[in-house]
Amino acid sequence: MNLDFKIKTLLLICLIFLGVFNPYSSQIQDQDCFKTGADRPELYLPLLKGKTIGIVTNQTGLMKDKTHIVDFLAKNGINIKIIFAPEHGFRGDADAGEKVKNGVDVKTGISIISLYGANKKPKPEQLKGLDIVLFDIQDVGVRFYTYISTLTYLMEAGAENNVEILVLDRPNPHDGYIDGPVLKKKWESFVGMHEVPVVYGLTIGEYGKMVNGEKWLKDGVQAKYTLIPMQKYHKKQRYAILDKPSPNLPNDKSINLYPSLCFFEGTQVSVGRGTETPFQIYGSPWTKDMPYQFTPKPYFGAKDPFLNGKLCYGENLSNYSKDLRELNLEWLIKAYKNYKNPQQDFFLKNLFFDTLAGSDELRRQIVSGKSQAEIKASWKSDLEKFSKIRSRYVIYED
Template sequence: MRFNVFKNTVLLFVFVMISCASKAKSKIIIKDKIHLTAKNNPIIIVGANQTDTYLSLLKGKRVGIVANQTSVIFKKKKIRAISIDLETNEQSLDHIVEKDTTTHLVDSLLSLKIDIKKVFSPEHGFRGRIDAGELVKDGIDTKTNLPLVSLYGKNKKPTKEQLEGLDIIVFDIQDVGVRFYTYISTLHYIMEACSEQGIPVLILDRPNPNGHYIDGPTLEIKNKSFLGMHPIPLVHGMTIGEYAQMINGEKWLKNGSQCEITVITIKNYTHDTFYSLPIRPSPNLPNDQAIKLYPSLGLFEGTNVNAGRGTEFQFQRYGAPFLNKKTHTFSYTPVANFGAKHPKHKNELCYGEDLKNEELSGVMTLKWVIRAYQNSTDKSLFFNTNNFTKHAGTDKLQQQIVTGLSETEIKASWLDDLEAFKNTRNKYLLYD
């Protein structure tokens, strides 16, 4: 289910209705907020929505929050539906309808008199408007006047000084379950810094839209970077809360330390539950299709092939000027836009594939990367080797593609590592 944010307006929408019996015209006006509830939908209730469970942990504490635009509490807003007869102008109350809305976690906690001292912002910033890879600056949030501390600028790990005066940190960010999506690296550094300062971390868990499968090469520690810090597959099948438990349990923090964490689990969720993200988790993941294809097309980020940035179909197409236009007949031209000021091959005609209607579920595929490499008119232009290795987590994948191995052969080389990871993962699962 999708959720859309509505401003408090008197007139939200108008239906024009025609009576079959009398042919008299009337319209129904939906207006006036009259009630709010605290559930995002009848099935899944995210951690942030369960304020009754965690407010007692925050009362009287000096609080820091790691958050972005996805850190919201979902609500149902009941609206009066008023029927107006267009001939007599008479009004009558027809029925009550519900509309989905949200409030930001920070705004909600401030209204509940929680003493928030500062907000820590990850890649893309607190409001989620900054390009991938672009540095996030410290500052002041104009809405709340809270200080913003960047975790994607001069430092990715909070300093002792930045944590000074805080009693607890709240972590609430929507993830998409892919190793090179950097929010889980931010989680690691938050846990590590808080462990060193003796500060507990409260994690408000959210569903993983790619949580129903595990796939991809496992990171080799020699290739550790902010795009992948631990020996997990490219698609790990865990929520943020589960992954935090793994970080602690496997003693991946500096010096094998552990962070005191409390996870507010998601109600009515399993790893097989379909979840459509209500808010873009980052500027270039605009919809369910992009999120589904991201594990596969994200590998293009380590090449000189454009993966839809600079278009309205990010991670739903790929292309480059050096792909063979006889085999890649779809074409488009990336331009500067929201989330991509400088996309690859900006203002250049790119040849590739349109995947916006591609059916793919429960698997990541290498077929598009392999096909693009094999159909490059100049293969020396294809890989950005260092960056591709960081995304893949291994230098073997590029070698396998270059030597002409099939997807089936490459995937077979992952199997032992995937089985070992699944056995480790089972120890930390919070959901079926």
């Protein structure tokens, strides 16, 4: 090592120590400058002033300082006529699939109308007199998570009733990759409205642009759609979520495992609803050779959980630390192989598994004994086709 190099090295160390030079400063600055759409009021308040608006939101509609978007808008003199609530309700405390009642927000006195149950799509009379409906919900980025379906129906109703849709964008905790079987049209439902893979790699704002641009709304109508983008957002970075998106996704661990474990909801295997670790464990009374034991009981977000009171044998993934950038089918395949009489009883008789998967192909592949590698290879062509569609709507660094 020559003297000149030693001097330069010592000088660099001194500069770093004194704070004059920081090799990570640009990364830190980027994180400090990150803002959700909700935290960019300078972009959306001018669009709302003097307008009569509705808002679709829930407990996740928070600004950086934890102020709720409804409270912020009301404080700033925005005329909110109605609040629409998605699955799990305005406060996010209803069970999955539970009917959510209409009501009134105690804090603001604004009427709340549920967009879950029989009234998934806003009715003309519910939109009457509105200029704009603002949408601000933290999504999970998975096809069978219903907030993208609520956005779709909202856009459709907006297009049909000449009401503008304004979306405040938020991070997707499964962004930067696509994976899973692509839904086939025959299996369209509220847990899968479009021909996209399980993980589609778009923020909810980008997803809405895709639905509009591809004319996937009923009869090909297109909504007047305005997106308030995030600032300094990167698709492959993971961002802290300010509040749990639903009762049974309480933390980053459950959200990370959700795309892989949700398939169990179409089987006789519990994913831990009715425990402290939903979507972090799985098991059933009929997989007795598996090591972990738990018993689902009534719990927050699971008043009558699947397999309530029954001792289940399975696997505990609560310490699983890998950031999943792909679906893991090994847990599903393992449970099937360990299940007593799997060909007769493993999948629910109503074949909800097929609805989640988006076709009957995945179920048939598991029954026939195909490996994860073989199953994933069968998705390749469909994923390549979807990737081309997706690329037209990506607005953040991929």
